[in-house]
Amino acid sequence: MNPSPLLYRLFAEGEIAPAVEAAPWEALLAASETELVLPALHSRLLELDLLSRLPSEITEFLAAVEQLNLERNLAILNELEFAASLLNSVGIEPVLLKGAAYCAAGVYPNAAVRYLWDVDLLIPEPQLPTAAATLIQNGFESQEDYQLGRFRHHHPPLQRPGSIHFELHHSLGMGVCQSLLPASEVVSHSQPLDFRGARVRFPSPTHLMTHLIMHSQIQHPYNERIWPPLRAMYDLVALRRHFAGEIDWTLIRRYFEGARQSAVLDLHLLQVQQSLGSEPPYPINLSPITRLRWLRRKLLRRFPLLRFLDPVYMCSTVLLRRVRLLQSALAVPGGWRRILSELSAPTFYKRFITDIITGVGK
Secondary structure (H helix, E strand, C coil), X not given: CCCCHHHHHHHCCCCCCCCCCCCCXXXXXXXXXXXXXXXXXXXXXHHCCCHHHCCHHHHHHHHHHHHHHHHHHHHHHHHHXXXXXXXXXXXXXXXXXXXXXXXXXXXCCCHHHCCCCCEEEECCHHHHHHHHHHHHHCCCEECCCCCCHHHCCEXXXXXCCCCCEEEEXXXXXXXXXXXXXXXXXXXXXXXXXXXXXEEEEECCHHHHHHHXXXXXXXXXXXXXXXXXXXXXXXXXXXXHHHCCCCCCHHHHHHHHHHCCCHHHHHHHHHHHHHHHCCCCCCCCCCCHHHHHHHHHHHHHHHCHHHHHHCHHHHHHHHHHHHHHHHHHHHCCCCHHHHHHHHHCCHHHHHHHHHHHHHCCCC
């Protein structure tokens, strides 16, 4: 479940350029694709002055991947410009989140290296119905996949045929995420930004970093606490580099402490240090209990099959996100009908059994 040690070394800070002449490139490229850093590999090897050591077919392949990702990203940004202009026409200025925000802010000097999965926009909740209706009236189609989809922290994905899908968020996550980083606070501290003539808003660097860590470690499936995605860790390093001195780590710690998630923050920063050599932004002193959690994570990373014997891992992976979704549905009038409809569908139990077998939450 981990990328190869060589892949870690290639993306690590201050790492002496490793020997790559005899690298198992087929496995390395496969791991890079899984971790969504394949487009960044060509640029990273160029930074480390390693391209000249590689076979020509490898360098040509990586250059082609980077170029194709650049073309893809430009098409996505064109779609973002179109969607933002539509929202502006009804008085809405969306707040850019995650990858779209990184690209707009130039967090990565080379826009081709950041792979974009979708476009996430934060919309004040009272404006969300208008925002969704506006996009739907202009060619976007709702991609609702199952009965409880409307009770997530975002509207069902919207997509024009042949293009990337958009997630219109009214919250930055479910469960504890809603109190850890309230959407209203992100909106109120965001700054206006001209994006190709469209009016959007940009979160503060502190909120960008908080959301990145919270999204990876709390909102996403539990397995990402044990095996953090390389792209998410590299995003953290890139944000620290780009916004040096602008990120308020004291405030970030206060956010996580207020939500009783300070250990999640500390353990993630330790994992980024261990994986990519990025020193934590503040001294981390683990309590005895948190130290045990750190040792448990190291053990699961070294022996992945142990996750099937770990009740905390399996319950958190299989049940936690479903419980959050059910709580969200029950809080809405009539939500219980959707719950009953979902529980009566065979696909619900198929997904549940698959999660137990694979140990990966959906």
